Amino acid sequence: MNLKIVVLAKQVPDTRNVGKDAMKEDGTVNRGALPAIFNPDDLNALEMALEMKDRMRNVEVVVITMGPTRAADIIREAIFRGADKGYLLTDRKFAGSDTLATSYALFKAVQKINPDLIVCGLQAIDGDTAQVGPQIAEKLHIPQITYVEKLNDITENHMMLTRRLERGVETVKVNFPALITVHASANPCRPMHAKRLLKFKHAHTLSELQDQNRDYTDLFKEHPYLRIEEWNAESVEADESYLGLSGSPTKVKEIESVVLTQKESKRFTDKDQDVDQLMKELLETRVIG
């Protein structure tokens, strides 16, 4: 038995914990102040895949990410945490993809690996749509289990999973092949492993080494495991008309800045008599009381 698992992960700007310095005066997020991180739900997804690897023999965990060259960072991070290998899906032709076009590109990449199971995070924090996972499952014609919180059991043929719903939980049994999306309440990801960090510290994509003007022929010959393979639209045999803007049925008609029309607000300080005055007014106007 050889179980092949693909984990789909995304590099995202860290929109959580948007503290004071990350917010501009006008209330917009200062993107420059936000570091690029491993999408949080995808870390829960990676952990669940690694738990499967812990529980069974001959499990291979492969990470795929779609993004620019620098997204190789999260492949390295995944390998440090325990993934076996990773692929970076990168091509300018993917630019402007909505969820449907994104799911098509990832579907073509997944198809090349032909796994038994695909594990994704429920959603990415930069869009919160939760759409890409189910759309990949549909394209593969396999079942999807969303909102997965816990892996109860796994055998050669099936898994038992608990889903976290709005008002409770649901336990389901599903046969392979399948796609699951993992909820933020699932187990947090294990830390990076010191030995793996040492071994894979120099894992890179070809483009990264070229950008650094480094000689890679010998490095990859001697240590083939250090090569993070890059795929583009052509190598995953994607039909270009389904990619990028042309493959995206949703179009942005307009982006509007919100101009806040200043209400005539009454201003108070935090002094006792000011607070008293405020409460008095609320009581008199029967807003409270």
Place this chain on the structure above:
Amino acid sequence: MKNIFVYCEITEEHRVADVSLELLSKGRKLASELGVALEAVVIGSQLKEAFEQLCYFGVSVIHYAENDNLFPYRTMLHAKLVQTLFEKEQPEIALFGATSVGRDLAPRIASALRCGLTADCTSLQIGDHTDERKKITYKKLLYQIRPAFGGNIIATIINPETRPQMATVREGVMKLEPQQVKNNPEFKKMDAGVITSVEEAVAIIHRHIEPPKINLKAAQILIAGGYGMGSKENFNILYELADLLGGEVGGTRAAVDAGFCDHERQIGQTGVTVRPKLYIACGISGAVQHRAGMDQSAKIISINTSPQAPINAIADYVVVGDVMKVIPKMIQSYKKQIK
């Protein structure tokens, strides 16, 4: 043909979920603007009460599938029914609740039909669009409006070419507006055809669903805390004020993510939308995603150390100061004045 379809979610109590009734209320308005009919899609078991509910929303056709294996919701079976229906009926617009059911089902359908889907819309409108490059004007498209990542911007999304135009909407965003008079919808049974082994690949072994604990939508007074509250412990003062005033406590996305309060208390685009009599924003700077979920509150008080916090612009009362000082004073002052 060319009608508006709303997927109606069935609750544990075998009733139509509020979010679906809200979408029917909005769908009815959109339908009359487009001059088309509103149709409901209901899949589940023991649907008698649900059918009765649907008679008050101006629905012209109820497409239904009633079978014990169709409740609780299972992706593959519902997806097959809805996909088959949409292929036959060619809806103009299809709306889903942004719940664990709608967010599971809608993307799968959109992928199968190769059409566009916009998540978590905060407003839906009808309007035209001219593609300058192609020199084509599209009449009466669905504007799917939502705050976009990156702050104070609102994006209008359209699907010019593909149908149905699909969108999901969170609970509370649209108003629930039943009609006084009952109408008589036509009932049409849906056909799933032959069920394959893939569609039966998932079995529900066990379910434990609790009745809702907190109802932010129903609260007349809401005390909401943001990241500026600083900690979970500091939220206690908000609960104290809420108890005193007979209100509930909510939080922003940042506060929830930081673990200051539970997810079910989240107010905003990806949480609950509320319209209370009084909204007290504590340590909330007021990102557009948050404001989308509370800006229709009747009265808004903002308590913030920064006089320039964006939320102050929509507040009726602004208290510039430290929440941890101001709220105890409010509690004290209220107790004193109520005597």
